[in-house]
Amino acid sequence: MNIKKQQKSYDLDIYRYRILILDFGSQYVRLIAKIIRELGVYCEIWNYNVSELQIRQFHPNGIVLSGSPESIINVSSPRVTDYVFCSGIPVLGICYGMQIMVVQLGGEVHTNDLQREFGYTQVNVLVDNFLVRDIYDFVSKKGVPILNVWMSHNDTVISVPQDFIIVADTNNCPVAIIANEQRNLYGLQFHPEVTHTKQGRRILERFVIDICHCRSLLDSNIIIEKIIFNIRKLVKNDRVILGLSGGVDSSVAALLLHRAIGKNLICLFIDNGLLRFNEDYKNVKAFCEDYNMNIIYLAKEERFFGSLIGIYDPEEKRKIIGKIFMEIFEEQMQSLANITWLAQGTICSDVVESAALDHSYVRIIKSHHNVAGLPGNRKFRLIEPIRNFFKDEVRKMGFSMGLPVNILYRHPFPGPGLAIRVIGEVKKEYCILLRKADLIFIEELRKSNLYLKISQAFVVFLSVRSVGIVGDNRKYGWVVALRAVNSVDFMTAKYTVLSNVFLTKVANRIINEISDISRVVYDISSKPPATIEWE
Numbered sequence: 001m002n003i004k005k006q007q008k009s010y011d012l013d014i015y016r017y018r019i020l021i022l023d024f025g026s027q028y029v030r031l032i033a034k035i036i037r038e039l040g041v042y043c044e045i046w047n048y049n050v051s052e053l054q055i056r057q058f059h060p061n062g063i064v065l066s067g068s069p070e071s072i073i074n075v076s077s078p079r080v081t082d083y084v085f086c087s088g089i090p091v092l093g094i095c096y097g098m099q100i101m102v103v104q105l106g107g108e109v110h111t112n113d114l115q116r117e118f119g120y121t122q123v124n125v126l127v128d129n130f131l132v133r134d135i136y137d138f139v140s141k142k143g144v145p146i147l148n149v150w151m152s153h154n155d156t157v158i159s160v161p162q163d164f165i166i167v168a169d170t171n172n173c174p175v176a177i178i179a180n181e182q183r184n185l186y187g188l189q190f191h192p193e194v195t196h197t198k199q200g201r202r203i204l205e206r207f208v209i210d211i212c213h214c215r216s217l218l219d220s221n222i223i224i225e226k227i228i229f230n231i232r233k234l235v236k237n238d239r240v241i242l243g244l245s246g247g248v249d250s251s252v253a254a255l256l257l258h259r260a261i262g263k264n265l266i267c268l269f270i271d272n273g274l275l276r277f278n279e280d281y282k283n284v285k286a287f288c289e290d291y292n293m294n295i296i297y298l299a300k301e302e303r304f305f306g307s308l309i310g311i312y313d314p315e316e317k318r319k320i321i322g323k324i325f326m327e328i329f330e331e332q333m334q335s336l337a338n339i340t341w342l343a344q345g346t347i348c349s350d351v352v353e354s355a356a357l358d359h360s361y362v363r364i365i366k367s368h369h370n371v372a373g374l375p376g377n378r379k380f381r382l383i384e385p386i387r388n389f390f391k392d393e394v395r396k397m398g399f400s401m402g403l404p405v406n407i408l409y410r411h412p413f414p415g416p417g418l419a420i421r422v423i424g425e426v427k428k429e430y431c432i433l434l435r436k437a438d439l440i441f442i443e444e445l446r447k448s449n450l451y452l453k454i455s456q457a458f459v460v461f462l463s464v465r466s467v468g469i470v471g472d473n474r475k476y477g478w479v480v481a482l483r484a485v486n487s488v489d490f491m492t493a494k495y496t497v498l499s500n501v502f503l504t505k506v507a508n509r510i511i512n513e514i515s516d517i518s519r520v521v522y523d524i525s526s527k528p529p530a531t532i533e534w535e
């Protein structure tokens with residue numbers, strides 16, 4: 001398809017209906033965007049600090065105000081232009097976004113330790129309101145519609161602005177949903193964007209489609225074509241290198257780039273010695289051959305292990321690994337000559353957790369290697385075609401482009417690899433043991449048809465030893481933890497409930513087959529408050 005013709009199909013005006021999301025630094029802001037995109041409506045995330053003019057020029061059909069790690073009680077916490085509330089544009093405030101609406105319109109918020117809520121909470125819908133009409137998880141014995149939601153707030157609304165009504169409360173907190181239907185202003189204390197809030201998507205849909213009157217015009221193929229179009233426009237006839245690990249993210253990025261620029265894409269496979277069994281060069285090479293893509297293999301194990309000697313801190317490890325990856329990319333760009341572009345399969349959760357959004361209100365959770373390793377004074381240009389998308393969206397794109405099933409549904413594997421699954425100092429001998437234990441766990445999951453039902457599973461090497469007995473002898477061996485989680489977008493996750501029979505089988509195999517391991521534990525923490533990886 002030629003570029004002019006493609007441009008036409010975007011002018012189909014997929015941007016005609018648009019939602020503006022104002023970000024106050026929430027970890028979850030991209031999830032709001034993801035749901036709105038999935039509803040087929042175009043949206044953009046902007047820093048909260050926008051002017052009236054910028055909003056007018058964007059011409060949104062609706063505005064969503066995100067949550068924030070800040071407290072509204074703090075006088076220096078972010079505020080938004082009053083135009084947001086008096087423009088006549090429908091507004092939905094989420095968590096901090098609701099509190100800011102309350103405070104800027106004359107209501108009151110305070111901090112009360114007894115009213116803090118984190119995690120699952122039940123919301124009682126007290127009066128009929130269009131935002132949540134006919135949306136509930138169940139009806140209580142007293143006939144009250146109840147929503148099961150995910151809360152995360154320290155501060156609580158105690159009085160609402162004039163002409164607002166309290167639509168819902170919780171047993172702990174007097175205000176969980178507010179509305180001013182005349183002015184189309186709504187607020188939710190809970191997070192509709194996280195998957196734990198089961199009806200969250202329906203509430204956002206009610207707002208975007210029924211209240212803002214947006215029509216659904218976006219779909220996955222249009223998004224793919226738009227990304228390809230943008231890559232061509234940006235890169236033109238230049239050559240690009242891409243670090244291809246064989247995971248779903250870098251493979252989807254490779255396919256998009258290959259479709260956009262063909263032979264001008266050169267993939268690099270860097271063997272850092274921190275890979276799992278069966279996730280090696282062999283498979284990546286086969287994938288590249290199938291699609292006729294250039295691939296170069298680089299053996300760099302010693303360089304990575306050498307740089308990790310004596311390093312215990314997770315953030316330091318991540319940064320060192322990110323830096324070495326970048327050094328290797330830069331070296332290759334020089335030696336291959338004439339290459340100024342580096343492509344990466346960075347996805348949205350990498351960016352959010354590394355606090356690398358365009359502004360810095362988000363708190364750093366972890367420095368993802370492909371984000372944190374980037375040198376400030378880099379000489380190359382960066383292209384990240386899937387930076388705005390979450391794992392499930394990336395998988396959908398991969399599916400549409402015919403990505404093989406073994407790559408498409410492969411569990412995610414972090415860029416720093418086994419280095420962040422060995423707690424503390426990374427040693428080659430620890431990685432060897434970890435790799436063996438991990439292989440057993442994954443093999444057993446596959447045998448029991450559980451692999452595809454779980455979003456991510458792996459073993460962690462705890463770097464502590466414990467006493468056991470084998471026969472009549474004392475055994476002083478290493479401890480490993482099994483981790484399995486289910487998640488849609490990897491921003492939140494629940495630990496997977498595995499049967500005792502299954503866990504026992506895996507633990508027995510690991511202890512019997514790997515003589516240096518004496519104990520196996522199972523991690524039953526969900527995210528939040530834990531993260532998926534241990535480091």
Ligand code: XMP
Pocket residue numbers: 318349350353365366367368369370412413414415416456490491527530531532533534
């Ligand atoms: P956490 O541990 O932050 O992980 O809950 C969320 C998802 O991201 C993966 N992960 C990474 N992926 N580079 C990556 O490419 C990284 O540095 C990185 N750290 C975590 C993790 O495996 C999970 O799927």
